[in-house]
Each structure stands twice: as C-alpha cells, then as structure tokens.
Amino acid sequence: MESYEAAKDEIKRIADIVELIGQYVQLKKAGRNHVGLCPFHGEKDPSFTVNSSKQMFHCFGCKKGGDIFAFWMEYHKVSFPQAMKDLSERYHVTLPEKEFSPLQKEKQELGDLLFEINEIAARYYNHILTKSEKGRPGIEYLEKRSLGKDVINDFMLGYAPSEWDSLTRFLKSKRIDMDKAVKAGLVIPNKDRGYYDRFRSRVLFPIHNMKKHITGFGGRVLDESLPKYMNTPETPIFRKGELLYGLHSAYQVIRESGRVVIVEGYMDVLALRSHGFNGAVATLGTALTMDHIRKVKGYAVEAIVVFDSDSAGKAATIKSFPLFLNEGLSARVMVLPEGDDPDSFINKRGLDDFLKFLDESMPMFEFYIDLKISRISKGIEGQVNLLKEILPVLADVDSDPQRLLYVRRLSEKSGIAESIILSELRNQRATRRKEGNEGRLRERLSNLKMEISPERDLLNLMIHYPSAMDRFIDSEYRILLSDPDIIEIFHCMDGIYRKEGRIQLDELPERLEHESARETLREIMLSAPICPDDSIEQAINEFKNKILKTKISRSLRSKIGDLEESSKLLNIVKDSQN
Numbered sequence: 001m002e003s004y005e006a007a008k009d010e011i012k013r014i015a016d017i018v019e020l021i022g023q024y025v026q027l028k029k030a031g032r033n034h035v036g037l038c039p040f041h042g043e044k045d046p047s048f049t050v051n052s053s054k055q056m057f058h059c060f061g062c063k064k065g066g067d068i069f070a071f072w073m074e075y076h077k078v079s080f081p082q083a084m085k086d087l088s089e090r091y092h093v094t095l096p097e098k099e100f101s102p103l104q105k106e107k108q109e110l111g112d113l114l115f116e117i118n119e120i121a122a123r124y125y126n127h128i129l130t131k132s133e134k135g136r137p138g139i140e141y142l143e144k145r146s147l148g149k150d151v152i153n154d155f156m157l158g159y160a161p162s163e164w165d166s167l168t169r170f171l172k173s174k175r176i177d178m179d180k181a182v183k184a185g186l187v188i189p190n191k192d193r194g195y196y197d198r199f200r201s202r203v204l205f206p207i208h209n210m211k212k213h214i215t216g217f218g219g220r221v222l223d224e225s226l227p228k229y230m231n232t233p234e235t236p237i238f239r240k241g242e243l244l245y246g247l248h249s250a251y252q253v254i255r256e257s258g259r260v261v262i263v264e265g266y267m268d269v270l271a272l273r274s275h276g277f278n279g280a281v282a283t284l285g286t287a288l289t290m291d292h293i294r295k296v297k298g299y300a301v302e303a304i305v306v307f308d309s310d311s312a313g314k315a316a317t318i319k320s321f322p323l324f325l326n327e328g329l330s331a332r333v334m335v336l337p338e339g340d341d342p343d344s345f346i347n348k349r350g351l352d353d354f355l356k357f358l359d360e361s362m363p364m365f366e367f368y369i370d371l372k373i374s375r376i377s378k379g380i381e382g383q384v385n386l387l388k389e390i391l392p393v394l395a396d397v398d399s400d401p402q403r404l405l406y407v408r409r410l411s412e413k414s415g416i417a418e419s420i421i422l423s424e425l426r427n428q429r430a431t432r433r434k435e436g437n438e439g440r441l442r443e444r445l446s447n448l449k450m451e452i453s454p455e456r457d458l459l460n461l462m463i464h465y466p467s468a469m470d471r472f473i474d475s476e477y478r479i480l481l482s483d484p485d486i487i488e489i490f491h492c493m494d495g496i497y498r499k500e501g502r503i504q505l506d507e508l509p510e511r512l513e514h515e516s517a518r519e520t521l522r523e524i525m526l527s528a529p530i531c532p533d534d535s536i537e538q539a540i541n542e543f544k545n546k547i548l549k550t551k552i553s554r555s556l557r558s559k560i561g562d563l564e565e566s567s568k569l570l571n572i573v574k575d576s577q578n
Helices: 004-014 017-021 068-076 080-090 102-131 133-144 149-154 166-173 178-183 247-257 266-274 290-296 311-327 342-359 364-374 379-394 400-414 418-452 454-464 466-472 484-500 505-511 515-526 533-558 563-577
Strands: 028-030 033-036 048-051 056-059 158-160 187-189 195-197 202-208 214-221 229-231 259-263 280-282 302-306 330-333
Touching: 004 068, 004 080, 017 048, 017 056, 017 068, 048 515, 056 515, 068 080, 080 102, 102 133, 102 149, 102 158, 102 166, 102 178, 102 202, 102 214, 133 158, 133 202, 149 266, 166 178, 166 187, 166 195, 178 187, 178 195, 214 266, 247 259, 247 280, 247 290, 259 266, 259 290, 266 280, 266 342, 290 311, 302 311, 302 342, 311 330, 311 364, 311 379, 330 364, 364 379, 364 400, 379 400, 379 418, 400 418, 454 466, 454 484, 454 515, 454 533, 466 484, 466 533, 484 505, 484 515, 505 515
Parallel strands: 259 280, 259 302, 302 330
Antiparallel strands: 028 033, 033 048, 048 056, 158 202, 187 195, 202 214, 214 229
C-alpha cells in the first residue's frame, strides 16, 4: 500500500456501506437508496438513508452522515484512527504507518491498552475460576445456578479471590502500567501510593462491545454483602448506559428471529443461554436507555421485556414504555409467576414453558395501563390522576390509528368514557402544538426555502450530471448563489474542475471545510435528480436564462448599468427563448 490515503481509498472500494450499516440498522430498499430508522436519534418514520453507489449515509432528521468511516466512528464511539484500524482489519487492508496528532495518537493508544489490560484481567479471573482452588466458591455458585462449562468458557466468566491485591500483583508481574489499570477501573490507588483490587470475592462477568472487545466487568458477591452487583466505573472505553450484556453474541439470532428478549441481569442471560435460548440481552444494572433501544432496533422489529416480577421490575417496565414508544420499536411484556425471574423460571420449568410464556406475552401498553390502574385510588380523583399520568405519553404517539386504539383500550380498562379521553388528549396535543408552533413554523419555512431554492436545483443538476459543469464553468452562475454552504460547495467543485477537468464526487465531502456544507451536499447527492436524462439540455438553458435575468435585474436596481447595456442583455434573453 503506497500511502495511508491509498489504504483508506482501498477500504472504501472494497467495502459495501449498505452491507456494513445493514448489520447495525434494518435497511429497506427505496429506489436508488436504502432507508431505515436512524440509530443516532429517536424517530418513527425512517429518514436514515444509505446509498451504495455513492458509498455514503445521511439522516435527514438529525443531519448526521458521511462515509463508512463516519458511520463507524459515530456508532462505535471511536476516533478516526481507531475506525481506520478496525475497518482495515475487517477488510484485510494493510494499514501503513501514519503520524496522527499527539491527541489522536494518545487516545487511540490508551483505548488499545485498556482493552488489552481488560483481556489480561479476564483471562486471569477465568483461570482462577476454572483452574485454581481459590476459585472454588465461584465455581460452586455457578454450578448451583446450573451453568455448565460451555457457558462459563463462552462468556469467559471469572472469579476475583478475596485477597486485596491478587489482580494487582498479577498485573505487575506482567509489567502493566498500574496507572493505566486504574483508568481501566480494575484497581484503585490507596493513600500509601500502592494499589488494591476493585473486585474481590465476586464472580465476574466480562462485558463485551459489538467488536467483541472487553470493555469492563460486572461482579456479583456470593453472600449478602452490598452492593450485590458492582460494575466497572465509567472509563474511556466503558459506558454502561450504551452497553447490553450478551448483545455481541446474540445479535445474529436476534436479526434472524426479528425479536429481542431484554432481561435484567447477567445470570438471566446465561441461564437462558445454557438452556438453548440465544436471543436475550441484559442491561448492566441500570434502567433501559434510548441508547439501548437504538442498539437493538437495528436488529429486531419487536422487543419482549422480561423484568423480574417484583415491584422494582414492574417499575422498570413502566419507565421503559415511553422509550419504546418514542423510538418506534414494538414492545411486549412477558409476565412471570410471582417470585420468579428468567433465571429461576427456566431452571425450574425448562425452555418449552419459557417459550410458551414468551408467546403469550402481552402488549406493553396493556401492561402499562393495568399497572397504572392497580396503583390509583378509586373514584373520580383516581381517574383524574390516571389521565394525568397516561395522557402525556399518548400525546407523543404520532400514528392516529395507534393512538385511537390506545384510547379505546384505556377506556375499556379504566371505565373512563372514550369521548372524555379523546377530548383531554386533543387539549394536550393542542397545547404541545401551540408551544412548539414557532419552532415548527421556522422548520417548515426553512424546508420550503430549501425546496424552491434555484441554487439548490442548480447544485442538484451539477451533482447528478457533472458533465454540465463544462457548460457553466465560464458563465456567471455564481450570481444565483446566496447560501454560504452552497457557495462553499460550488467554489470547491469549480476549483477541482478547473484543475482536474472532472469532479470526483466521492472525494468532494472531504474537501469541504464546514459540516453544514457537507450536510447540504449529502442531502442533494441522495436526492432524486431534478430532471430526467432527456431533459438536461432544457434544464441547462433554463438556468442560463435565470443567470441573464438576474444580471439584468441587478443592473437595473444598481443604477450603474446604462440603458444600452440593459437593452443588449434583454435582446440576448429574447434570442435565447426563441
């Protein structure tokens, strides 16, 4: 490989951006593009667009977009050097040495080192669990929970012995920089300038990201000590609000079935896995977040939540409903017998009964209403409080049929007249519309300006028919331009064309200075041409007429053009129209 840029071009040539993104986002063919729900913001109608021929993506909602590297960086939260490293390995492209900025180099090296330290620690803890007498408490606990060796090895489970510095001494023997081990969250500095282990007397669950790197650990005590579970603290590579335990190994099964089962704990995932159910993931001791749901909706069309049957599990389910609603992912709730969690249930009753309960899971809205109704007082006051809680959630439902269905079910279950619910809901939505009216008006006017802008149409013509540039290169087409982003794009295109005699569209975004200009360029590149192939000549002539008319108008307004010059311009326009 001749250069770093050549390696980057080679990756872009080999990779299919639709195939790559399609592993993380459900995409459907739509004309020349593929579309899906954006993984970077909440939406119910797909505005996330990917184009194979142009090797780019763009979300018309949140405006994020770019090439295969931009997607990798945004989705996996990594730097550009790390994205280059990951994708070069994925597509077997040799990556030459390149000098990054000191900050880029430091960030990449730190991330690589933290992953390496976590891997070393995981192997150490796994060795203690499976090969050392020190791990006997851990192995006895897992055997009691009916976990076999296959699951233990597949998930690289481990055990942290009771010593204060067991891992610390091991890492030192491997010449690991202890300050970096602190940054990995594995050890803690003490007042005597020494270090001690964060995890002690706990079964350890390594937590992987989607690239199968170990980002951190979860640890469970074997007695009644508190906290029962402990996670790695937030580090440069570990953000628990974005990670789901087991997703790295379950996503293919989830994609094939179209269904993801979300449980509360590590042991729930492992118990299900040991009984042959491979489509479950778990939160890391936290409530479900939008990031969690955006991750799984790239693989599933439906989620089934199987939280514990206790009050905390039910509360977690209630809190998750608006998130599913906002993210446009269909959700159901599997209700377990009182006192059971997925782990205990499947170990007592087996996979067949678990699948039966799964098939009988109820829509999350039904569960949501039932639980809310069970917690309110009787009478008018209770009904008022119920509507206060539920109507703000229903007001966020954009689909009219879905919203009406929810209203009907709420009426049936609560005894509140449907007409009253609809009336209050209309008031709720009207208030929200009024509050957001100014912002939406600005957006509509902005979009209208965008749609009717002749300069965007001219740029569309140039983008989809680059050969037209030759017809305008020496004209005064800049007279039509006023938008700073479009001016920047044209300036860049003009410079490239004058120098190279052609425009390489896939290189154009990287040559633009401002992200807003890149957003505009992507939108036009992914939009349909303003005219069919057989009407290009007509479109070119119409733009030339617009240029001439604009020149005349400005000349007359400025009062510096004489009548003779204006007359000549008018004659030119008349001749061009004949």
